[in-house]
Structures are given as structure tokens and as C-alpha cells.
Amino acid sequence: MLFNSISFAVFLPIVFLLYWFTTNRNLKLQNLLLLFSSYFFYACWDYRFLFLLAFSTLLDYYTGIKIHQATNTRTKKNWLWLSISINLGLLGIFKYYNFFTESFTEALSFIGIKSQMLSLNLILPIGISFYTFHGLSYIIDIYNNRIKPEKNFVDYSLFVSFFPLLVAGPIERATHLLPQIKKKRTFTYANTTDGLRQIMWGLFKKLVIADNCAEYVNAVFNNSADYSASTHIVAAIFFTFQIYGDFSGYSDIALGTARLLGIDLLRNFAFPFFSRDIAEFWRRWHISLSSWFKDYLYIPLGGSKGSIWMKIRNTFIIFLVSGFWHGANWTFIVWGFLNALYIMPSILFNTNRNNIYTVASGRKFANFKEIQQMISTFGLTVFAFIFFRADTITSAVSYISSIFSASVFSIPEMIRPELVILLLAFFMIEWNGREYHYAIEHFGSKWPRIMRISFYYLLLFIIFLYAGTTQNFIYFQF
Amino acid sequence: MQGRRKILYIFNFDLIMRKKFIIHFLWFTLPIIAIAYPADLFISHILKTSNNFAHFEYPIWNKIFEGKMDAKVVIYGSSRAWVHIDPQMISDSFGTTAYNLGVDGHNLGLQYLRHQQLLKHNPKPKVIVHAIDIFTFGKQPDLYNSEQFLPYMLHNDDLKTALLDYNGFRPVDFKIPLIRYLGRYSAIKETIGQYFRLDPNLPERIQGFQAQDKVWDGEFEKTKDKTKAFYVKLDASKIQLFESYIEDCKQKNIKLIFVQTPEYIEGQHFEKNRAEIVALLKTISQKHNIPFLSYSSDPLCYNKKYFYNAMHLNKTGTDLFNVKLVRDLRKTGIKFN
Numbered sequence: 001m002l003f004n005s006i007s008f009a010v011f012l013p014i015v016f017l018l019y020w021f022t023t024n025r026n027l028k029l030q031n032l033l034l035l036f037s038s039y040f041f042y043a044c045w046d047y048r049f050l051f052l053l054a055f056s057t058l059l060d061y062y063t064g065i066k067i068h069q070a071t072n073t074r075t076k077k078n079w080l081w082l083s084i085s086i087n088l089g090l091l092g093i094f095k096y097y098n099f100f101t102e103s104f105t106e107a108l109s110f111i112g113i114k115s116q117m118l119s120l121n122l123i124l125p126i127g128i129s130f131y132t133f134h135g136l137s138y139i140i141d142i143y144n145n146r147i148k149p150e151k152n153f154v155d156y157s158l159f160v161s162f163f164p165l166l167v168a169g170p171i172e173r174a175t176h177l178l179p180q181i182k183k184k185r186t187f188t189y190a191n192t193t194d195g196l197r198q199i200m201w202g203l204f205k206k207l208v209i210a211d212n213c214a215e216y217v218n219a220v221f222n223n224s225a226d227y228s229a230s231t232h233i234v235a236a237i238f239f240t241f242q243i244y245g246d247f248s249g250y251s252d253i254a255l256g257t258a259r260l261l262g263i264d265l266l267r268n269f270a271f272p273f274f275s276r277d278i279a280e281f282w283r284r285w286h287i288s289l290s291s292w293f294k295d296y297l298y299i300p301l302g303g304s305k306g307s308i309w310m311k312i313r314n315t316f317i318i319f320l321v322s323g324f325w326h327g328a329n330w331t332f333i334v335w336g337f338l339n340a341l342y343i344m345p346s347i348l349f350n351t352n353r354n355n356i357y358t359v360a361s362g363r364k365f366a367n368f369k370e371i372q373q374m375i376s377t378f379g380l381t382v383f384a385f386i387f388f389r390a391d392t393i394t395s396a397v398s399y400i401s402s403i404f405s406a407s408v409f410s411i412p413e414m415i416r417p418e419l420v421i422l423l424l425a426f427f428m429i430e431w432n433g434r435e436y437h438y439a440i441e442h443f444g445s446k447w448p449r450i451m452r453i454s455f456y457y458l459l460l461f462i463i464f465l466y467a468g469t470t471q472n473f474i475y476f477q478f
Numbered sequence: 479m480q481g482r483r484k485i486l487y488i489f490n491f492d493l494i495m496r497k498k499f500i501i502h503f504l505w506f507t508l509p510i511i512a513i514a515y516p517a518d519l520f521i522s523h524i525l526k527t528s529n530n531f532a533h534f535e536y537p538i539w540n541k542i543f544e545g546k547m548d549a550k551v552v553i554y555g556s557s558r559a560w561v562h563i564d565p566q567m568i569s570d571s572f573g574t575t576a577y578n579l580g581v582d583g584h585n586l587g588l589q590y591l592r593h594q595q596l597l598k599h600n601p602k603p604k605v606i607v608h609a610i611d612i613f614t615f616g617k618q619p620d621l622y623n624s625e626q627f628l629p630y631m632l633h634n635d636d637l638k639t640a641l642l643d644y645n646g647f648r649p650v651d652f653k654i655p656l657i658r659y660l661g662r663y664s665a666i667k668e669t670i671g672q673y674f675r676l677d678p679n680l681p682e683r684i685q686g687f688q689a690q691d692k693v694w695d696g697e698f699e700k701t702k703d704k705t706k707a708f709y710v711k712l713d714a715s716k717i718q719l720f721e722s723y724i725e726d727c728k729q730k731n732i733k734l735i736f737v738q739t740p741e742y743i744e745g746q747h748f749e750k751n752r753a754e755i756v757a758l759l760k761t762i763s764q765k766h767n768i769p770f771l772s773y774s775s776d777p778l779c780y781n782k783k784y785f786y787n788a789m790h791l792n793k794t795g796t797d798l799f800n801v802k803l804v805r806d807l808r809k810t811g812i813k814f815n
Binding site: 006020021024186187188189192193196207211418453456457460463464465466467468469 | 492495496498499502503506509510648650656657659660661663666
């Protein structure tokens with residue numbers, strides 16, 4: 001069930017009405033309804049993997065309690081590692097097994113040893129990377145005495161499988177979501193309309209921006225030899241818009257949906273393309289994943305403390321692992337490696353927290369220096385995303401090398417003027433709303449009601465008119 | 479007591495807010511619901527007046543659905559029917575009425591849908607000249623040129639049954655107004671263009687036929703450089719459908735003639751299982767005693783100047799081919815009027 005499908009448009013109002021009008025007096029019943037809805041939502045993707053979700057939930061629920069009950073550190077550690085091993089083991093088998101066997105076979109053949117390793121024909125269970133990380137953060141937090149284990153199995157299961165975040169995040173923390181699950185939610189008009197507004201904006205980003213860019217990007221990346229260098233550049237820029245529109249659009253719909261149910265999820269994007277350096281970009285892009293890696297990998301490794309070599313090592317580890325988390329392909333590892341390289345100067349010179357606040361805060365326009373910084377950060381991001389989009393490193397390299405030709409000065413092919421206009425309008429609205437949680441959170445808040453409503457109708461009309469060919473959400477594959 | 483009253487107050491306030499939200503939400507969606515059906519009718523009505531959108535298919539579908547197709551000879555097939563067989567030549571030569579119903583980019587699946595709709599809404603033809611080729615039984619998962627169905631789809635169960643076999647539309651597209659126009663920017667743009675008469679809308683297909691005044695485009699050479707050969711995957715259900723289509727025509731006393739129109743010879747060599755498919759087509763036609771006119775080895779096939787690509791003759795080629803076709807049709811001894 002895609003967020004942008006008719007079935008979800010039927011599913012959500014049913015859940016909403018049952019949630020607020022029939023089960024609203026009983027918190028347990030409300031949570032049970034959400035849990036049932038979440039499992040139904042997941043079953044619509046592939047019911048065969050429900051058992052995996054249930055197993056992962058049960059495992060972390062049980063080991064969480066065991067870690068807490070353990071009287072000595074050794075037993076605690078044993079339970080922790082048991083949970084980590086099984087969680088990562090499942091992720092490894094489903095997501096990385098073939099990658100490792102193929103890479104190993106290739107490495108052996110490189111040194112002259114021929115081997116035939118068994119590759120498995122496995123379907124990647126949707127959302128596995130996300131719910132595995134939910135579970136991991138939960139047990140690590142218990143181990144570190146940050147939280148106590150959740151005794152109520154329904155509440156814990158809901159924390160893992162809450163349908164707005166189940167398949168592509170945001171990656172939640174028990175400290176943030178569990179207390180909300182345990183507390184009675186009250187309906188607020190403002191919160192609910194805000195949720196709807198955020199869903200609408202998410203749909204615009206996904207259907208209009210991402211899906212239209214995707215058509216262009218797919219055409220160029222799939223037949224790159226047929227296009228000029230300038231078209232390659234435009235396609236790389238469009239892919240950056242596509243992935244942002246796709247994933248942040250998904251996140252907006254997820255956050256808006258949760259808000260309709262009185263639950264606040266972690267913010268996942270904070271206008272990353274208005275970043276002045278790569279460190280700022282990573283504080284604004286896929287925030288829930290970046291902060292997960294920071295808290296559960298980077299800091300335990302020593303973080304930015306220690307010698308210069310420690311800093312370099314930790315930075316590379318976190319970016320390479322983050323790249324690898326995205327998929328079992330060397331392209332993602334190179335993407336992570338490039339970002340580690342990009343961020344290195346600011347780590348070494350301790351300038352990674354130079355740009356903490358929103359660019360041009362309190363001002364309408366950015367100054368020349370800020371514009372220059374934003375453009376160069378964006379350029380570096382676009383370049384790295386070529387590896388993210390390409391199927392293989394070879395095709396990424398050939399894509400990049402074909403940019404360096406005389407046709408770079410030619411007029412890019414296949415550009416649809418209406419898409420350019422939409423991208424400009426999108427950019428302006430995003431810029432205008434950069435100090436809020438999402439771009440249209442306060443858009444037109446000072447306007448008369450009729451004008452504001454007209455704007456929503458206009459937005460829906462644009463979605464109706466310009467929705468691109470339906471594409472799957474990119475992050476579902478991770 | 480006071481605490482209970484407070485709880486009641488909060489509960490009531492909460493309920494009022496929930497109801498208020500639902501009412502406001504309904505008020506917001508009401509105009510959309512109210513406008514959906516009239517807007518659908520309006521768009522569909524204007525869009526189908528376009529002669530040139532959706533690969534020029536609307537005039538053909540309009541004639542079929544409005545029951546205005548009264549030709550005695552109809553031509554079926556894909557683009558190789560559409561751009562190769564001139565119904566005017568047939569009309570003039572045999573003193574009959576003829577119409578070309580070739581549907582661009584589609585094989586037997588959609589050709590059969592057209593056949594069904596023709597018989598449902600119009601008098602039956604006497605003769606069907608069916609341009610068949612190696613793609614006739616091919617697998618075709620995607621609905622090419624899906625725009626051609628947009629104005630006719632709402633509550634049309636025949637189209638629903640036929641089109642849901644392809645990737646392209648969902649069941650709701652046939653039931654809920656406007657949904658199928660979501661993201662169909664070019665169709666809406668065409669509707670606006672037609673409504674304000676922004677283009678002359680001159681018909682490009684004459685009696686369903688459209689000769690292509692083009693020269694060789696060189697695409698074949700590019701494809702040849704990239705790919706060695708291609709293999710057409712056969713769809714067993716299409717072969718079965720072909721058999722039942724032939725039986726249906728027999729029962730309705732409609733004469734069938736199969737024609738394999740000229741294709742550029744090098745292109746023919748590029749098709750890996752061509753011989754196998756052609757043999758299958760011949761076997762079926764022999765089994766049912768249907769004339770099979772093949773132009774695969776015709777001298778036209780050996781000269782690029784008669785083609786604009788490997789699969790399609792240009793106007794010069796078409797003119798020469800139709801002379802030959804009329805001559806051979808006459809030889810079949812079938813009456814066309």
C-alpha cells in the first residue's frame with residue numbers, strides 16, 4: 001500500500017474514524033487498533049514477511065527484558081550481543097548475503113582462485129532496515145540504562161511497527177515514541193489540520209517534483225550514451241531533486257499521518273539544500289538515520305574525541321556504514337566515501353559546527369557568500385548522488401566522464417518548461433518556509449482564510465495536473 | 479464532582495473539535511466531489527474531438543463507439559496496417575467502402591478489443607484484411623498509448639475487462655470520475671487547446687489510413703550497433719485468442735485475409751525467431767483456409783528508399799505496395815462489395 005495510492009486514501013480515513021470516534025475512550029483499544037492497522041498495512045506489501053516483523057519484535061521485546069533483569073554485566077552483554085547478532089544476521093542474510101558472496105567470489109578470482117558460491121534468490125523484506133534499527137536502538141538504550149524495557153507487548157509492537165514509519169522511517173527512538181504510545185492522545189483541531197497540510201505537501205513533493213524528475217532521470221541514466229554532456233548535468237541535478245522530493249515527501253506524509261493520530265514522529269529533513277557546508281547538509285538530510293549512526297556508532301567509537309587519526313577513522317566508518325546501509329552495492333559505499341571526504345576538512349579544522357542555524361535566518365534573502373556556499377555544497381551533493389543513482393561504479397564513472405565533453409555547452413535535451421517552472425516554484429516555497437518544520441507549515445498564515453483554502457485547492461489542482469508517472473518510493477528498496 | 483465535570487467538559491470539547499474537523503473536511507472536499515463528474519464529462523467530451531492527440535486514434539474510436547463505422551471492408555492490424563494499407567485504393571478498386579482500423583503499437587490483444595467493439599456498435603463488415611506480423615502474438619505487458627482510451631473509459635466494462643490485462647490503469651480508473659486524468663497533463667492541455675480551438679485540428683488519418691511522407695531515419699543502424707538481435711516472446715493466450723477470433727469471424731460469415739506487409743530485409747534478419755513465428759501464422763491460416771498474402775520477400779523489402787524505418791514503408795513504398803496488394807486481393811476471389 002503506497003502512501004500515494006487509492007488504497008491508502010481509503011485505509012487512512014477508516015483508521016482515523018475508528019481511532020478518534022470508536023476507540024478514543026480506551027488507550028489500550030486505540031493502540032490495539034493501530035497495531036492491527038499496521039500489520040494489515042504491512043501485509044498489503046507482502047504478508048509472507050509478517051512473521052519476520054513479528055519475530056524481530058518478539059526478539060527485541062524479550063531480550064530487552066532479559067538485559068534489564070540481568071544481574072551482572074556479562075549476562076547483560078551476552079543478551080545484547082545475542083539480539084544484535086540475530087538482528088544484523090537477518091538483515092545480512094536478506095540484504096547483503098548475495099553482495100558478500102559475489103564480492104568474495106570476484107576477489108578470489110582476482111587472485112586466480114575459482115570458486116562457485118551459492119547465491120540466494122531472496123526478496124528483500126520491505127522496511128527491514130528500518131525496523132531492525134528501531135529494535136537495535138531500543139535494546140542498546142536498555143543496555144545503557146537510558147530506558148527501561150517496555151512490559152506491554154502491544155505497546156512495544158506498536159513502537160516497532162507503527163504504520164506511518166514502518167517501511168521507510170523516520171527511524172524512531174524508544175525514548176521519543178514509546179512515551180507517546182503509552183500516553184492518552186487528545187484530539188486537537190490545529191494538530192490534525194496541520195497533519196493534513198503536511199500530507200498534502202508531501203504528496204506534492206512526491207508526485208509532482210520527484211516523479212516528474214524521475215521520468216527525465218530514468219531516460220538519461222538508462223541510456224546515457226544517447227545524451228549530451230549538458231543533459232547529463234541536468235539529469236544529475238534532477239536526480240538530486242528527485243531523491244529529495246521522494247524521500248522528504250514520504251517523510252512528510254508519514255509525519256502528517258502520525259500527526260492525524262496525535263503522534264509526533266522525529267523530523268527527517270530540514271531543508272538540506274540550503275546547507276552552507278557538508279556538515280550542515282548531514283544535520284539536515286535523513287536526520288533520523290544520521291543521528292542514529294551518531295548515537296549508536298560514532299560516539300561509541302570515540303566520536304570526535306581522541307587523536308586526529310581517530311577522528312578520521314570514525315568519520316570514514318560512519319559514512320561507509322551509512323552508505324552500505326542504503327544497499328548492497330559498491331555504488332552506495334562510494335557515495336558514503338565521497339561524503340566522508342567532503343566532510344573531512346570541517347572535521348580536521350573543527351569547523352563542522354560553523355553553520356548551526358538556518359541560513360539567512362530572519363532575512364528574506366541570503367547574502368552573496370551564503371549563496372556561494374549553498375551552491376558549492378549542492379554541487380558536491382549532486383556529484384555524489386551520481387554514484388547513488390548509477391547501477392554500477394563503472395556506469396557512474398562513464399556517466400561522469402561523458403560530462404567532460406564539448407557537448408557540455410549544448411542546450412540540454414528534453415527539458416519540459418513546465419517542470420522547470422514547477423521546480424522554481426518549489427524552490428521558492430521551500431526557501432520561504434525554511435525556518436519551519438515543513439515548507440507550507442505557515443504558508444499564508446496571515447492570509448484571509450478564503451485565500452489560504454484557495455491555495456490548498458491550487459496545490460491539489462497542480463498535483464492533479466502534473467503528477468508524474470507513478471514511481472515507487474526510492475527508500476522502500478532500502 | 480468538579481473533577482468529573484472537568485473531564486466531561488474536556489471530553490465534550492474534544493468531541494466538538496473532532497466533529498468540527500470532520501465537517502470542515504467535508505466542506506473542503508465537497509466542491510471537489512461535486513465538480514468531479516461534470517469535469518470528467520467535459521474533459522472527455524472535448525478531448526475526443528481531437529483528431530491528432532493519442533496517435534490519431536480518437537476519430538477511429540469515435541466512429542466505432544458512435545456506431546458510424548459502416549465500411550464493408552475493414553483493415554485490422556498494428557501500425558503496419560495503419561501506415562501501409564490504403565482503404566481508398568481498396569474502395570476504388572472494388573467499388574466498396576473500406577476503413578483502416580490499424581491501432582498503433584498494439585498487437586492482437588487490442589486489435590481484438592477493437593474488433594469486438596466494432597461488432598457491438600456497428601454493422602458487421604464483409605471482409606477483414608488483417609495485417610499480421612511477428613508481434614501479433616507477442617507478450618505486451620504495458621499499455622502503449624493509453625491516452626487513446628481516456629474519454630471512453632468511465633463505466634465502460636468492456637474496456638475495463640480488456641485494459642486491466644495491461645499495466646496502465648487500475649479498476650478505480652473505470653469507476654471514479656476524473657481519477658484517470660490524474661497527471662495526464664498533456665491530455666488536459668489538449669482539451670484546453672481543443673476548447674479554445676488553438677490548433678486547426680485537421681484530420682491526419684484519411685479513412686483511418688495515414689501514409690508517412692518520410693525518409694529513412696537511421697534508427698535501425700543505431701539499434702543494430704547496440705543489440706545483436708531480438709527475440710519475440712510468444713504469448714500462448716494470444717494464439718488461443720487468434721483461433722477464437724477466426725472462429726468468431728467464420729460464424730458471422732466475415733471473410734478473413736491475412737497480409738504480411740513489407741519489412742526492410744535487414745530488419746527481418748534482426749528478428750531471431752521470425753521464421754518460427756511466420757511458420758506458425760502460415761499454419762493457422764492454412765488450417766482455416768484463409769488467404770495469406772506475404773510480402774516479406776517482395777523486391778520492395780530490399781530497398782531502403784521505400785522505408786522510413788525497418789518496420790514501416792514510407793509514402794513512396796506504400797503507393798507501390800498498395801498496387802500490388804489490390805492485385806493480389808483480387809486474385810483471392812473474395813467479394814468485397
